[in-house]
Amino acid sequence: MSEPYRYFLIFLGALLIYNILLIRFIALCPLIGVSTQVETSIGMAMSVLFVMTMASAASWVAWNYVLKPLGVGEFLYIPVFILIIASLVQFTEMVIKKVSPPLYRAMGIYLPLITTNCAVLAAATESVKPGFLKLNVAYHFSLPECLVYTIGVALGFGVVIIIFACIRERLETSPVPHTFKGAPIAFIIAALLSLAFMGFANLLGL
Amino acid sequence: MDENTSGWHEFSKGFIIENPLMVLMVGLCATLAVSNRMENGIFLGLAATFVLVCSNVIISSIRGFIPDQIRIPIFIVIIASFVTIVDLSMKAYFPAAYATLGVWIPLIVVNCIILARAEGFAYKNTVWHSFLDGLGMGAGYIGVLLIMGFIRELLGTGKIVLFDKTIISLGPFNPPSIFILFPGAFLTFGCLLALLNRYKMRKSNE
Numbered sequence: 001m002s003e004p005y006r007y008f009l010i011f012l013g014a015l016l017i018y019n020i021l022l023i024r025f026i027a028l029c030p031l032i033g034v035s036t037q038v039e040t041s042i043g044m045a046m047s048v049l050f051v052m053t054m055a056s057a058a059s060w061v062a063w064n065y066v067l068k069p070l071g072v073g074e075f076l077y078i079p080v081f082i083l084i085i086a087s088l089v090q091f092t093e094m095v096i097k098k099v100s101p102p103l104y105r106a107m108g109i110y111l112p113l114i115t116t117n118c119a120v121l122a123a124a125t126e127s128v129k130p131g132f133l134k135l136n137v138a139y140h141f142s143l144p145e146c147l148v149y150t151i152g153v154a155l156g157f158g159v160v161i162i163i164f165a166c167i168r169e170r171l172e173t174s175p176v177p178h179t180f181k182g183a184p185i186a187f188i189i190a191a192l193l194s195l196a197f198m199g200f201a202n203l204l205g206l
Numbered sequence: 207m208d209e210n211t212s213g214w215h216e217f218s219k220g221f222i223i224e225n226p227l228m229v230l231m232v233g234l235c236a237t238l239a240v241s242n243r244m245e246n247g248i249f250l251g252l253a254a255t256f257v258l259v260c261s262n263v264i265i266s267s268i269r270g271f272i273p274d275q276i277r278i279p280i281f282i283v284i285i286a287s288f289v290t291i292v293d294l295s296m297k298a299y300f301p302a303a304y305a306t307l308g309v310w311i312p313l314i315v316v317n318c319i320i321l322a323r324a325e326g327f328a329y330k331n332t333v334w335h336s337f338l339d340g341l342g343m344g345a346g347y348i349g350v351l352l353i354m355g356f357i358r359e360l361l362g363t364g365k366i367v368l369f370d371k372t373i374i375s376l377g378p379f380n381p382p383s384i385f386i387l388f389p390g391a392f393l394t395f396g397c398l399l400a401l402l403n404r405y406k407m408r409k410s411n412e
Contacts, residue, residue, distance in 0.1 A: 022388065023388055024239065025234075025235050025236075025238040025239035025388070025391065026235050026239070026313070027235060028234040028235045028238065029232065029233075029234060029235070029318055032234065074294070075290055075294060076290075077312075078286045078289055078290050078293065078312050078315055079282075079283055079286040079287065079290065082282055082286050082315050082316070083279070083282070083283070086278070086279055086282060118235055118313050118316040118317070121312070121313060121315065121316050122309055122313060125309055125312055125313075126309060177400075178407070179400045179401075179403045179404045179407070180396075180400045180403075181403070182403075183396075183399050184396045184397070184399040184400040184403060185396070186396075187392045187393070187395050187396030187399065188392065188393065188396040190392040190396075191389040191390075191391075191392035191393040191396065192389070194388045194389040194392055195384075195388075195389040197388075198387065198388060198389065
């Protein structure tokens with residue numbers, strides 16, 4: 001398998017075939033909670049892309065240069081990764097606030113939410129610690145592979161949350177049965193979208 | 207309200223009135239992902255309840271010493287320690303279940319239910335009430351997991367298998383496997399929510 005093709009497979013697998021929201025059900029809370037408007041969904045998607053990439057990179061470094069050489073990875077990886085993510089989020093928030101106030105106003109409210117967004121921890125754990133990844137390409141990722149994987153996951157999150165928000169905006173004006181108003185119909189839509197994404201299964205032998 | 211009735215209230219509110227999944231809509235991801243079989247639901251439910259009860263007790267017993275500004279990182283570290291206990295013991299004693307649950311065990315850390323109860327309840331209440339709250343919320347969580355698992359496994363495979371024993375079998379019919387696949391989770395949960403809505407509307411009409 002040639003090198004660029006491998007990257008392509010990792011990216012596509014993370015983006016579509018194992019889509020984090022619809023196929024793996026990670027990070028559903030923002031999908032149901034935030035995706036009522038397209039604009040907020042775009043903000044959320046951008047912030048997730050940013051934080052997730054940094055978190056995975058930092059976790060990769062921590063795992064390969066600190067946890068693994070010291071032999072404490074097996075039982076310390078959960079607290080270490082989550083602390084890395086939490087402090088990164090705080091740090092990002094401070095930097096953005098200082099450097100670009102407009103961006104902060106656009107992204108600010110989502111940043112604290114991202115700490116408990118399971119997608120970030122999931123992407124970091126899967127791309128760094130061996131044994132969790134379902135993708136049929138490698139047991140252990142190098143740093144660039146880890147980054148490609150994470151960006152794929154984050155874009156997969158963004159694509160779905162934006163599609164979902166578009167549908168929900170239209171839904172506001174459509175006649176929905178009384179009992180299904182609000183969250184229930186959102187889940188039914190998610191089911192249909194998920195059905196569509198299942199069509200990508202086994203694409204390119206992944 | 208005397209001590210006993212309020213204790214019962216803290217325990218029982220998790221079942222329906224404040225059910226973490228159906229009413230508060232937190233911690234959805236894991237529920238939808240692992241509820242394709244009843245057995246998975248039992249394991250994940252017990253693991254999450256253990257973490258929930260322990261972290262509630264510890265947090266409420268040291269709530270006098272926690273500085274307000276850094277309470278969230280402290281909560282997360284406490285929760286992460288208990289999750290590590292679950293992670294390692296499950297890997298040792300139930301390797302098969304661990305293999306199917308995979309990344310969902312470390313992801314208990316960011317399960318919103320646990321942080322929400324730590325922040326919203328244990329931080330402000332006595333140890334005994336926090337213990338009951340954790341137990342009740344855990345029971346409500348397991349309850350929904352079991353219902354979802356029951357519906358999905360029965361419809362999707364035509365039988366219920368618990369610990370290698372077939373408990374219920376629908377006999378010869380061709381089960382729609384969509385229910386154990388991804389869209390089935392969204393569909394089942396959406397319909398459950400709609401049922402609950404209907405029940406609530408009936409009640410308010412009376």
